Every structure is written in structure tokens, then in C-alpha cells.
Amino acid sequence: MAHKIFTFDKLQVFFKHTDYYGFVHPYNYMEWSSYAREAFFQELVPNFHSLCNGAIKMVTTAVRFRLLHEAVFGDRIVVKIYSENVKKISFDVIFNFYNLKDNQILGCGEQKLTFVDSSKFRPCLIPVDLKKIVLEYEKKDGLNQ
Amino acid sequence: MKYFAYSQREFIYKYVVMFSDTDQFQHMSFANYLKLMFLSTDALLVSSCDSAFLDKYRVRLVDSSMQFKHQCVVGDNVLIKVNSTEIQENGFTLLYTFIIENTGRLVGLGRQSYVMFECKGMNPVRIPDQVAGLLDPIKVDKDNLLYKY
Numbered sequence: 331m332a333h334k335i336f337t338f339d340k341l342q343v344f345f346k347h348t349d350y351y352g353f354v355h356p357y358n359y360m361e362w363s364s365y366a367r368e369a370f371f372q373e374l375v376p377n378f379h380s381l382c383n384g385a386i387k388m389v390t391t392a393v394r395f396r397l398l399h400e401a402v403f404g405d406r407i408v409v410k411i412y413s414e415n416v417k418k419i420s421f422d423v424i425f426n427f428y429n430l431k432d433n434q435i436l437g438c439g440e441q442k443l444t445f446v447d448s449s450k451f452r453p454c455l456i457p458v459d460l461k462k463i464v465l466e467y468e469k470k471d472g473l474n475q
Numbered sequence: 476m477k478y479f480a481y482s483q484r485e486f487i488y489k490y491v492v493m494f495s496d497t498d499q500f501q502h503m504s505f506a507n508y509l510k511l512m513f514l515s516t517d518a519l520l521v522s523s524c525d526s527a528f529l530d531k532y533r534v535r536l537v538d539s540s541m542q543f544k545h546q547c548v549v550g551d552n553v554l555i556k557v558n559s560t561e562i563q564e565n566g567f568t569l570l571y572t573f574i575i576e577n578t579g580r581l582v583g584l585g586r587q588s589y590v591m592f593e594c595k596g597m598n599p600v601r602i603p604d605q606v607a608g609l610l611d612p613i614k615v616d617k618d619n620l621l622y623k624y
Contacts, residue, residue, distance in 0.1 A: 350529055351594065356536045360509040390505040394540040441505075 333412055333469045336374070338366040339430070341407040353400040359437050360395060363425045366409040367441065370423075374463045381457055385449040391420070395439035399429070406430035413468045419453045420444040421464050486557040486613050488515035489576070492547045502546040509541060512571050512585045515555040519569075523605035532603060533592040537566070540624075541585040545575075552576035559610040560617040565599040566590040567610055570617065570624045586624040 341362055349355045371378045401407060408430050414422040420442055427436040447454040456464070490511055496503045520534060547553060554574045561568040571585035593600045602610070617624065 351533055355513070356539065357506075357510050357513050360539075361506045364504065364506050387500065389546070390543060392540070392542045393505060393509065394538070395509075396538045397536050 334467045336370045336411040336467060338369050338409040343401055343403050343405045343407065345403060348403055352402055356395065356397050359427055359439065362407065362409060363439050363441065366411055366425060367423050370411050375460050377459055381460065385447055386454055386457055387446050387448045389444050389446050390441055391444045392442040395437060397437045399434050399436050401429055401436050413464045416464055416468050418455055421456065483615060484613055486519045488518045488555045488557065490553045490555065492549055492551045492553060494549055497549055501548055505543065508573065508583055509539065511555055512587055515557050515571065516569060516587065519557055519609060520606065523609060531594055533594050534589050535592050536587060537590055538588040541583055543583045544581045547582055553582060558613045558615045560615050562610055562614060564601055567602065584622050584624045
């Protein structure tokens with residue numbers, strides 16, 4: 331069975347996002363990836379707010395981004411998200427950024443999220459409710475959309 | 476047995492973590508560390524980037540990655556040490572070592588690859604001498620470093 335993909339389509343390029351040459355500065359994709367993943371969890375994990383206020387913290391331990399094409403002022407950006415490598419205490423979130431006007435891929439990125447019990451300062455299991463959702467969106471080897 | 480030593484030079488950018496950098500969990504959000512990579516790159520290159528340079532060339536990011544080792548809080552003095560590696564005809568890689576100044580604690584390890592483009596035609600060009608002059612003094616062999624970036 332193919333994995334699900336979450337779509338976040340509330341991004342638009344304003345002047346503040348552009349660089350000297352009129353292209354979107356790559357930093358913005360890093361920031362937008364944090365918006366997209368938080369929207370993903372907020373929309374799909376029923377108790378995400380209470381999870382955030384508990385002792386178990388979600389920590390970003392590694393990120394990567396590859397810029398493929400340029401976007402400019404006024405473009406609308408769509409982020410598509412799925413997960414990979416879901417383990418006991420961590421998983422990867424994969425991001426693909428597209429330009430809505432022509433569906434061209436703009437960049438791709440990934441983040442490794444690790445869970446830590448802040449009361450013990452030790453890694454801990456991914457909370458059950460969150461893991462259930464993440465598994466639905468997990469891409470296994472050889473299962474492309 | 477042979478002993479050897481060499482001095483490693485680096486470009487250093489210093490940043491003090493402010494309240495506006497932190498979120499409700501009292502830590503600096505991950506995107507801000509990446510912003511600091513871009514800021515320190517700008518600080519390294521800015522001396523050669525006058526308007527004539529900027530109208531002719533563009534330093535374009537290809538790939539960016541970072542590993543996080545420790546979280547920063549308000550007031551931390553973060554040193555970002557920048558080294559160059561894999562310098563090729565029209566591209567180069569920068570390595571970033573984030574350290575808390577007063578404790579020496581490792582905060583994160585970053586890496587960014589760049590390509591030089593001509594501004595108008597969008598074709599890769601040879602790294603201009605003024606940029607090469609900034610990269611060469613801080614060049615390292617990535618295989619001979621303490622950390623894997």
C-alpha cells in the first residue's frame with residue numbers, strides 16, 4: 331500500500347523572502363519546513379498540543395536541504411511531506427517544495443526528529459499517538475508514489 | 476613514531492542568542508542555526524562583494540545540512556568557525572563548527588555547498604580571485620578533521 335502524503339499550501343513569496351537577485355533566499359525553505367511539519371502534527375495528531383506541554387520533547391537532530399530551482403516574488407509554494415526510517419525513538423521527515431504555478435520542484439529536504447524525556451534527559455520512545463500518524467505517512471523502500 | 480602538528484586557520488563569526496531567537500521551549504529554533512550559517516557565509520564573503528561583484532556574479536547554494544549536538548539558550552555566545560573544503564573550479568564547500576564560547580561545548584556541525592554563477596546567464600563560472608583569496612587561507616581537508624560534517 332502506498333504511503334500518504336501531507337500537503338501544506340499556505341505559503342507565498344513576499345519581498346522579504348527574496349535576495350539581491352530577486353530569488354527566494356534558501357534560508358526560507360528551512361523556516362517553511364518547520365511551518366509545514368508543525369501544521370502536519372497539529373492537524374493530524376489529536377493531542378499534539380498536550381504532547382508539546384509534557385516532559386517528552388521532539389528535538390531536531392539533523393537537517394538537510396537541496397535547492398533545485400528558483401522561486402520569485404508572488405509564487406505560491408506547496409510543501410509535500412512524508413516520513414521515512416521510523417524507529418523507536420526517531421524518524422525522518424521528508425519535504426518536497428513545489429511551485430504551484432507550474433508544479434516545478436524547487437527543493438527537497440529532510441529532518442531527523444528524535445524524542446527526549448526532558449525530566450530524565452534521556453532519549454525516549456516516540457509517543458504512541460504521534461507514531462501512529464507518522465507510520466501512515468512512512469515511505470518504505472521501493473514504495474514510491 | 477612520527478609526530479606532527481599543523482595550525483588550522485578559520486573564519487570566526489560570533490553571535491549572541493537573543494530572546495527573539497528562542498521559542499516557547501526556551502531553545503533556539505533549528506531554523507535559526509541555519510540562518511547563522513548563511514550569516515557567517517555572508518560575513519566571510521562580504522569584503523569581496525561590492526556592487527560590481529554582485530552585478531557580475533552570484534554565489535548560489537546547492538546543498539545545506541546540519542547536525543545538532545546541543546541546544547542554545549538566551550545569552551549563549553556562539554562562535555561559528557568557518558572552513559572551506561572541496562574547492563573546485565566553480566564550486567566550493569564551507570564547513571561550520573558551532574561552539575559555545577565560554578564552555579567550548581559543541582553545538583552543531585554544518586556544511587554548505589555553493590556554486591559560482593554568472594549573474595545574468597545563469598551559467599557556472601570559475602571562482603573569482605577575490606573569493607578564492609578568502610577561501611584558500613581557511614581551507615582544510617575534510618578527511619583529516621575531528622568531526623564528520
